[in-house]
Amino acid sequence: MFSTATLMEDNIQKLKEKANFVRRQILEMVVAAGKGHIGGAFSCTDILVSLYYGDVLRFDSSNPNWDKRDRFILSKGHTAAALYAILSDLGYFPCTELNNFQKENCILGGHPDRKIPGIEADTGSLGHGLGIGIGLALSAKLDKKDFMTFVLMGDGECYEGSVWEAAMFASHHKLNNLVGIVDKNNLCILDFTKNCVNMEPLEDKWKSFGWDVITIDGHSFEELDSVFSKVRSRQSEKPLMIIANTIKGKGVSFMENKPEWHHSVPNQEQLEMARKELSKE
Amino acid sequence: MTIDKDLRDAFFDELYNLAKNDPQIMFLTADMGAFGLVKFKQDFPNQYINVGIAEQNMVSIAAGLALAGKKVFIYTIIPFITQRCYEQINVDLCGMNLPVTIVGVGPGFTYASDGPTHHATQDIAIMRALPEITILNPSDAASVTAFVYIAYKNSGPTYIRLDKGKVPEIYKKTNNFSDGLTELSQGKELTIIATGNMVRRALEVAEELKKRNISIGVVDLYRIKPLNEEKILGIIDNSKRLVTLEENNIVGGIGSAISEILSDNGKNIPLKRMAIPDEHCFKSGTRESLQAFYNLDINGIIKNILGE
Numbered sequence: 107m108f109s110t111a112t113l114m115e116d117n118i119q120k121l122k123e124k125a126n127f128v129r130r131q132i133l134e135m136v137v138a139a140g141k142g143h144i145g146g147a148f149s150c151t152d153i154l155v156s157l158y159y160g161d162v163l164r165f166d167s168s169n170p171n172w173d174k175r176d177r178f179i180l181s182k183g184h185t186a187a188a189l190y191a192i193l194s195d196l197g198y199f200p201c202t203e204l205n206n207f208q209k210e211n212c213i214l215g216g217h218p219d220r221k222i223p224g225i226e227a228d229t230g231s232l233g234h235g236l237g238i239g240i241g242l243a244l245s246a247k248l249d250k251k252d253f254m255t256f257v258l259m260g261d262g263e264c265y266e267g268s269v270w271e272a273a274m275f276a277s278h279h280k281l282n283n284l285v286g287i288v289d290k291n292n293l294c295i296l297d298f299t300k301n302c303v304n305m306e307p308l309e310d311k312w313k314s315f316g317w318d319v320i321t322i323d324g325h326s327f328e329e330l331d332s333v334f335s336k337v338r339s340r341q342s343e344k345p346l347m348i349i350a351n352t353i354k355g356k357g358v359s360f361m362e363n364k365p366e367w368h369h370s371v372p373n374q375e376q377l378e379m380a381r382k383e384l385s386k387e
Numbered sequence: 388m389t390i391d392k393d394l395r396d397a398f399f400d401e402l403y404n405l406a407k408n409d410p411q412i413m414f415l416t417a418d419m420g421a422f423g424l425v426k427f428k429q430d431f432p433n434q435y436i437n438v439g440i441a442e443q444n445m446v447s448i449a450a451g452l453a454l455a456g457k458k459v460f461i462y463t464i465i466p467f468i469t470q471r472c473y474e475q476i477n478v479d480l481c482g483m484n485l486p487v488t489i490v491g492v493g494p495g496f497t498y499a500s501d502g503p504t505h506h507a508t509q510d511i512a513i514m515r516a517l518p519e520i521t522i523l524n525p526s527d528a529a530s531v532t533a534f535v536y537i538a539y540k541n542s543g544p545t546y547i548r549l550d551k552g553k554v555p556e557i558y559k560k561t562n563n564f565s566d567g568l569t570e571l572s573q574g575k576e577l578t579i580i581a582t583g584n585m586v587r588r589a590l591e592v593a594e595e596l597k598k599r600n601i602s603i604g605v606v607d608l609y610r611i612k613p614l615n616e617e618k619i620l621g622i623i624d625n626s627k628r629l630v631t632l633e634e635n636n637i638v639g640g641i642g643s644a645i646s647e648i649l650s651d652n653g654k655n656i657p658l659k660r661m662a663i664p665d666e667h668c669f670k671s672g673t674r675e676s677l678q679a680f681y682n683l684d685i686n687g688i689i690k691n692i693l694g695e
Contacts, residue, residue, distance in 0.1 A: 231478050240448050272447065275439070
């Protein structure tokens with residue numbers, strides 16, 4: 107008999123391996139395409155892996171429009187490569203599509219759209235996803251359906267005013283079936299957010315807008331699981347915001363925390379180094 | 388001429404009738420009221436939301452509701468429901484081709500003395516550039532009623548420009564609007580293609596010129612997108628001269644749309660575009676006085692037509 111602790115460790119090891127696999131896929135996709143947003147894709151990889159492989163989201167990849175599925179919106183649409191790698195691995199579309207990421211006649215564009223199986227909403231312009239998520243969460247309340255809606259945003263995205271319009275609305279309407287996640291890697295495109303326009307204290311901002319807020323390490327599967335595993339049993343009337351502290355470029359040492367890796371493409375030497383680092387665990 | 392019911396009442400009465408039979412209809416307002424809305428709100432509290440003065444959020448929420456199967460109507464003053472949240476309309480509603488109806492109140496100089504922040508003179512130009520949208524510009528109560536139903540049945544996004552007040556009846560309630568335009572009268576000398584409240588103006592101009600033995604045709608172009616190009620070409624071929632008439636900026640309105648059809652089809656026929664010149668109007672006054680200032684009153688139009 108395995109103890110619960112061992113099972114947990116086993117699962118976490120599997121999630122870590124999956125995250126490494128997803129990051130390797132992202133790396134190869136971006137290199138093959140000659141463009142893409144590696145930094146932000148790496149910072150949200152663990153969050154996505156936890157959602158899709160950690161028994162959090164309800165979905166059926168053989169029936170993408172299953173009525174009872176949870177709705178996941180990648181509001182920071184520029185990191186689509188991470189989601190594509192996962193969706194293809196789960197069987198939403200053939201993995202061979204990944205080789206053609208952003209190329210002619212490929213369904214996988216630089217930003218996600220609903221023509222791709224498993225994608226709930228077209229995104230790419232920041233600050234739209236939370237409002238769309240609210241519409242979905244509100245409809246679930248009105249129609250007495252029990253699916254949940256998850257919206258993953260970037261912290262740079264929180265500069266958009268529409269995010270705060272949505273934030274105010276969601277708490278007023280007690281959308282406790284809505285979960286927001288901020289992939290807080292502390293970087294926008296050109297600079298660290300603290301140098302661009304300081305958004306701290308971000309947690310207090312969400313709290314003052316009427317949300318429950320939990321701040322976690324967005325690269326710790328234990329911490330991700332501890333929050334995600336309870337989203338369905340919350341007693342609070344408030345929507346939940348998870349601020350996930352992350353590192354842009356996470357997983358490849360020379361990319362981590364470097365603004366230039368927002369959408370740089372590795373050269374051959376860097377590619378070899380990145381492959382090596384992502385094969386370790 | 389019969390004066391029909393208030394245009395906004397026509398809108399809300401029809402919406403009420405539809406919502407009564409379809410609980411999936413949702414009405415969202417960005418803190419903009421109307422007399423006819425009171426009853427809707429009272430009787431269908433679960434189908435009404437005031438989202439506050441947050442138009443961008445209203446559009447995104449509408450998209451989310453529509454993704455979940457709702458038929459959504461969103462409502463406020465035209466500049467705020469078109470310009471303020473244009474990108475949300477483009478990406479969330481048009482890109483995803485969702486059944487959301489944007490109801491903009493106050494076309495042209497409806498809010499005359501409120502100044503250019505409230506004037507709706509550029510919306511046709513920008514909304515026309517959205518690929519999936521249907522743009523409907525009613526000219527009387529019957530067309531308002533019909534367009535609510537057309538929008539409700541549309542599987543994609545619709546934009547309705549809603550004027551206010553009681554206006555003379557142009558159409559019978561049974562009129563079929565599926566052609567996208569109606570040739571209200573034919574004329575030998577010239578055809579005016581008008582839209583919205585300028586359709587009545589065109590009819591008045593035609594009446595006045597008839598007294599001077601000048602025969603003018605009037606076309607109500609109520610579906611600004613998609614245009615019925617075939618019908619429009621038929622009208623062009625039967626006209627010696629064309630005038631487009633709109634209470635709208637001259638850039639990008641129906642004058643531009645008709646010019647495009649003329650040039651794309653190699654039609655060599657004189658066209659005079661009558662509209663508001665390309666400027667912000669800071670002049671205060673009534674709607675009629677602003678129209679007169681820009682020669683969109685009967686006299687101004689007649690002088691323009693006669694080249695006086």
